[in-house]
Amino acid sequence: MPEKVHTRFEDSDDDAGKATVRPQKKEQAAAADPVVTEPREKKNKKRKREETAEVKPNTQRVVIRDGEKPRAVSPAQEGEQKRNVKEASNGFNSQKKHQSKDQKMIRQGKPSSSLREKARALYEIRKKLPIFPHADEIRQRLKKDDVMLLVGETGSGKSTQIPQFLVDESWCRPKTVKVTAEDGKQKDVNVGGCIAITQPRRVAAISLARRVADEMGTPLGSSSPGSRVGYSVRFDTSTSPSTKVKYLTEGMLLQEMLHDPWLTKYSAVLVDEVHERGVNVDLVLGFLRNIVSGKKEGRGGIPLKVLAMSATADMESLLSFFQEGFDNAQRAETDSTNASDSAPNDQDSKADEKQRQVAVCHIKGRQFPVKTIYTPDPVHDFVDAALKVIFQIHCKEPMPGDILVFLTGQETVEALEYLVNDYAIGMDPALPKVQVLPLFAALPQAAQQRVFQPAPPRTRKIILATNIAETSVTISGIRFVVDCGKAKMKQFRTRLGLDSLLVKPISKSAAIQRKGRAGREAPGQCYRLYTEKDYLALQETNTPEILRCDLSQAILTMKARGVDDIVGFPFLTRPSREALEKALLQLFNIQALEESGKISSIGLQIAKLPLTAPLGRVLLAAAQNGPNCLLDVIDIISALSVENIFLNTTSEEKKEEAEKARRDLFRREGDHLTMLATVQAYAAENTDRKAWAERHMVSHRAMQSVMDVRKQLTTQCRQAKLLPDANACASLANNQPDPVLILKSFLTGFATNTARIIPDGSYRTIVGNQTVAIHPSSVLFGKKVEAIMYNEFVFTNRSYARGVSAVQMDWVGEVLAGQ
């Protein structure tokens, strides 16, 4: 029989009970305070003593330099990150004379003395984190309840500390249970033993893992079989057989669920940065709710602890989300017990009731006060307003103190950059100098790095940034924030099937996040280029991505993980019926779903690929056309799945230069074959790829990602027997690409993304008859062909097709007829 595991309480601590809650006024008020009452502190001390006594040498707690999670500096630094991780995991900081001894100990799974020392030093810093006094409270609550929600402001230390608080809890130990397999047979399954912490970004997952490994005095990831801390992100997984704490991206956890829907490896899943509300986090939360509120058959009944962590206080919706899951389950259970007429005994039903609570906990962050200054009147031109505020700050406020300005996009950043530099020329020479630094994603890597370098003496840095500085990048030295109150947002319009990229007001929580950037190191000031009234009228939180995007991938993800009834899936925010239906239809059109709505074998294959559903379909279609075609299509898809492989051309002369440099890569068939030529030329370059990229005005950084994706896709296609082994492929390498076969493969996934030319020379979509223009970045821009196929349909100033190739009407007809 499966080991029956009910969550029981080893103690009925009133204190903990009070804190465990449905939303109660009292508790929230108490929790909002910076907390830490006398008695609790004493209790913690006692608990800590107990713990120290039972700590094994390699569980020694450790470290942290400051409260903030060790965010990497820029997403593009990832390559460097990887290298750093490798260095950290190979060499540590051990002195040479200790190395062999250390390595021996590491092989045995024991921390070296240098690791322990480092950990001990870090422990002193950890102790000062705001979260630290809450360790016992968090342990108590999770011992009792399966679900906990935690609001931990920036700098509270939640992402690094909580896994360490929990890793030695008794419920965190692996157990062997009997589980009924699909074939009806009973089999032994190991359940639990590891804690997963999800992150929205790869850099965060890796750097958190590195920090926590240091704190725990254990080597990182795959560097040693005894390593207790690891991470898993796309292209880079580093874990060991002893991994107890694993940082991973949300996408990676979803991927793991494809093979292990019950997450049997894990005793707990901590979902971090829930407030960012990407699609993946919503899916993860839905799946987790199903697990915690169900019977956990696949886990032999062993609970999975779930801790959702957020930086903003909006926990109401999450609370009712999980509570609703428990309530539904309770109701279903009561119904079935009543039906079978066997009344549960009192104790059990009481236990069940208590088990189905959701704990809530608030932790104050460590943040300096930031004064907010609003404009008295609405601002019409925020670039102009920002210019004035920048110089007002610069003239009035003492040094040091850099200024971070939030703008909407490259265009406004560059406009303001020009204005500030222009104005600075006439500035009083007695004033400190200014250094203007633009920061946006499309900026080349070297230019992005300048933002992190210290300014020359007597110089104030003025960083003009897009949203990239809101979450992805942390810059030190900022004391002043100027917030225009707007951001460019992507919104998928279901009815038109197009993405819009429009400037929209930000939410209150985004405004708070931006403001917070001024108070990381000292008290700061935030100048909002809008009125207080406007602020108060802002939407509370960001619109969840699931309401703003094409849902076909999300739905395929659900179907592939056994959710047949999409309408019955617990969405934290439910998308519109129209959006769901549109996505189902789209999946049906590419044969990923059967008519019944069940996932097809094609759909299952697509779901395993790290691609959007249409691109996955293209890959499978290409496989039907033989290995030659598949290899070429993989090259193109790889280029399509990274942002712009061609460098931006700002000036007119640069543009000409670029055209010249890329002439040999240009293909008249369109962007797809041009990308193929580029990827193949880059891959064939064996001496200096970086120089090659520079010569051709191609982004070396983007091409490195292309090669990563290409490798991943090739490996997966081999595993799926869609491609012969490497040797056989090598002999195909020199074959000439077949443009017709390649483009027809693409049409299988993109038949509805097609347009034909009309007599006035413009293009109209074949399905829907909407006007669409070829994007200026396309090699077909300004060209007139019978019909076009495109990967993206985007609205900015007008409707643009991006990723465009020329096709023939009869090819489109063939594919559409086939659907």
Added chain:
DNA sequence: GAGCACTGC
């Protein structure tokens, strides 16, 4: 005549 930000065995 134009490119918010993330992410995937």
